[in-house]
Amino acid sequence: xxxxxxxxxxxxxxxxxxxxxxxxxxxxxxxxxxxxxxxxxxxxxxxxxxxxxxxxxxxxxxxxxxxxxxxxxxxxxxxxxxxxxxxxxxxxxxxxxxxxxxxxxxxxxxxxxxxxxxxxxxxxxxxxxxxxxxxxxxxx
Amino acid sequence: xxxxxxxxxxxxxxxxxxxxxxxxxxxxxxxxxxxxxxxxxxxxxxxxxxxxxxxxxxxxxxxxxxxxxxxxxxxxxxxxxxxxxxxxxxxxxxxxxxxxxxxxxxxxxxxxxxxxxxxxxxxxxxxxxxxxxxxxxxxxxxxxxxxxxxxxxxxxxxxxxxxxxxxxxxxxxxxxxxxxxxxxxxxxxxxxxxxxxxxxxxxxxxxxxxxxxxxxxxxxxxxxxxxxxxxxxxxxxxxxxxxxxxxxxxxxxxxxxxxx
Numbered sequence: 364x365x366x367x368x369x370x371x372x373x374x375x376x377x378x379x380x381x382x383x384x385x386x387x388x389x390x391x392x393x394x395x396x397x398x399x400x401x402x403x404x405x406x407x408x409x410x411x412x413x414x415x416x417x418x419x420x421x422x423x424x425x426x427x428x429x430x431x432x433x434x435x436x437x438x439x440x441x442x443x444x445x446x447x448x449x450x451x452x453x454x455x456x457x458x459x460x461x462x463x464x465x466x467x468x469x470x471x472x473x474x475x476x477x478x479x480x481x482x483x484x485x486x487x488x489x490x491x492x493x494x495x496x497x498x499x500x501x502x503x
Numbered sequence: 504x505x506x507x508x509x510x511x512x513x514x515x516x517x518x519x520x521x522x523x524x525x526x527x528x529x530x531x532x533x534x535x536x537x538x539x540x541x542x543x544x545x546x547x548x549x550x551x552x553x554x555x556x557x558x559x560x561x562x563x564x565x566x567x568x569x570x571x572x573x574x575x576x577x578x579x580x581x582x583x584x585x586x587x588x589x590x591x592x593x594x595x596x597x598x599x600x601x602x603x604x605x606x607x608x609x610x611x612x613x614x615x616x617x618x619x620x621x622x623x624x625x626x627x628x629x630x631x632x633x634x635x636x637x638x639x640x641x642x643x644x645x646x647x648x649x650x651x652x653x654x655x656x657x658x659x660x661x662x663x664x665x666x667x668x669x670x671x672x673x674x675x676x677x678x679x680x681x682x683x684x685x686x687x688x689x690x691x692x693x694x695x696x697x698x699x700x701x702x703x704x705x706x707x708x709x710x711x712x713x714x715x716x717x718x719x720x721x722x723x724x725x726x727x728x729x730x731x732x733x734x735x736x737x738x739x740x741x742x743x744x745x746x747x748x749x750x751x752x753x754x755x756x757x758x759x760x761x762x763x
Contacts, residue, residue: 392640393563422567422636425643477549478651479556483644487549503643 364438366400370430373421382415383408388426390503391483428484428503440466445488445499463499465490512631516697517575519690520631522593523700524572525583526688526736529594531565532584533743534558534615536750537602546605553651557612560644564619567637574633585754589743593688593736597680599743606659606669607677613652614681614714620645621709625701634699653717660722671724678727685710686735 366372366387374386385404389397401418408416428447431439436446445466465473470492477487485498512520538558545551569580577583598615602608623645626638659670685707687695694700718724754760 391560391563391644392567393559393561393644395559422640425636425640427643477553478647478654479549479553481552483556483559501647 364435366404368432368435368438370432371400371426372404380415381413382417383413384417384419386419386421388421388424390426392422394483426503428500431500439500443467443495443497444485445497447500447502450502463488465493465495466497466499467495468493512575512699515690516694516699519688519694520634520699521572521575521577522688523691523694524568524575525577526593528565528568528572528580528583529592529736530598530615530684531561531568532750533592533594533746534598534612535561535565536746537598537600538608538612540602541608554608557648557651560648563644564637564641567641571633571637581754585751589739589747590737592739592743592747594739594743595680595683595736596738596740597677597683599740599746600677600680601742603673604669606666607673609652609655609659610670610673611677612648613656613717614677615684616645616648616652617714617717618681618684618706618710620649621713622701622703622706625706628698629700630698656718657722660718660724667723670722674718674724675727679731679733683733683736686733688736 369390371387371390372385373388374384376384378384385408387400387404389400397420401420404418405416427450429450431447439446443466445463448462462471463473463475464471465488468490470490472492473488473490475486476489476496480486480498484501484503486501487496488499489496535558538554538561541554542551545554565584566580569577569583572583573580597611600607600611603611620642623638623642627635627642629635629638656670659666661667685703687703691700691703695702715726719726
């Protein structure tokens with residue numbers, strides 16, 4: 364999975380003078396990897412032989428898991444992480460979590476075991492059909 | 504979306520907005536620290552992780568507020584967080600009280616998260632675009648906090664007599680302090696009139712309705728009497744100073760470090 368798979372890269376421009384500007388948006392505002400992502404973007408562009416690089420971050424429009432492409436969703440599922448369901452127009456305060464499928468057997472007969480997971484973007488489930496414990500992307 | 508560029512804020516508006524962003528960030532920072540105190544001590548591993556996640560989000564929101572404040576002439580966010588003492592912090596007493604038991608932590612987080620989510624939702628309609636953008640980002644994250652803490656409060660209130668007793672005791676102690684979240688800062692009325700900040704009274708009314716439905720109707724808890732007038736955000740309990748001392752100790756021992 365790359366940051367482009369995640370839909371985090373919003374814009375890339377090249378000026379007449381050869382300056383490359385990459386605009387990206389964070390997934391979660393408190394993501395501790397933001398510094399690393401920013402530095403990695405700059406390094407990746409420099410590795411292409413560009414010397415003048417600017418990396419910008421933007422909050423608008425806010426990142427959504429709907430931007431994760433179909434191909435990336437399938438790779439997440441094969442890896443064992445349930446891809447995010449479409450976000451839709453949910454209410455602000457809703458107590459029911461979005462439906463999630465087991466990445467192994469596809470069953471909807473799953474239970475959330477923890478509403479927060481090892482990273483800000485995931486939560487923990489177990490499948491009551493095939494007994495697989497798995498991580499699922501939050502729909503944001 | 505209607506936008507008001509930074510340059511169109513008057514000096515008075517800029518000062519008031521700076522103060523508002525600071526008090527919002529202060530609440531997030533102090534509550535995140537209290538939540539962080541459960542790391543390694545929560546009842547079960549999943550909750551240890553959940554509360555650390557929530558604390559991380561709240562710190563992220565503080566970073567957004569303070570970064571915006573910096574564009575309005577405020578100090579570097581790390582300076583604001585680590586180099587002010589208890590006399591300069593403007594957090595509510597609600598968030599600085601010691602973490603207490605699990606019921607206390609969950610009830611406080613629920614009262615805070617619901618207030619924050621409703622305020623942010625209203626702030627997405629701010630006429631000041633940078634604030635509306637922050638709100639649109641943060642409210643998506645806050646939704647998960649509300650889901651989580653609402654369920655915990657319900658589970659504890661309707662659990663055993665012991666968990667119910669603890670949950671009610673927590674609510675009784677915290678309720679008067681929660682009202683402090685809806686005290687306006689100096690100059691806030693002008694910002695609200697200009698559509699820059701949400702109408703705090705309207706948010707308060709929505710919040711009271713939401714938490715009453717959950718705590719009373721769903722969880723069977725009793726709300727204490729309406730709180731009497733509270734002192735302002737410049738009045739702290741004796742619990743804030745030791746919290747800051749611990750939170751700021753590393754930064755102050757290594758003032759030349761580049762990244763925390």
